[in-house]
Amino acid sequence: MKGKHELEKLADDALSSIDNIGQVEANEFLYGKIMSRMQARQVAERQQFNRLMLKLSMVLTLFVGINGVSFYLLHKHRQHPQQAKQVNGQAAFAQEYSLKNSTYGY
Numbered sequence: 001m002k003g004k005h006e007l008e009k010l011a012d013d014a015l016s017s018i019d020n021i022g023q024v025e026a027n028e029f030l031y032g033k034i035m036s037r038m039q040a041r042q043v044a045e046r047q048q049f050n051r052l053m054l055k056l057s058m059v060l061t062l063f064v065g066i067n068g069v070s071f072y073l074l075h076k077h078r079q080h081p082q083q084a085k086q087v088n089g090q091a092a093f094a095q096e097y098s099l100k101n102s103t104y105g106y
Helices: 004-019 027-081 090-096
Strands: none
Touching: none
């Protein structure tokens, strides 16, 4: 077994070696590569978000357009209804099935 004096000397050597450690600088190439990958990922996420927003805005525009056209057509139809006579009873049945008084109608 080692003595107390030897253990203290080893501990002091370890502590003194830690004191002499300086800050290490990263390689410029490695730093640039890491930064470019981080920026590329951010750009890809932004592009994906922009595509999603473009698709949603197109769907919303299409929805508003269809509603506007249908509102216009329904409004136009209500202003100018067809001027057809209301036919009741046997006349309505004959008109529905294209029945006429002539015997040569078929």
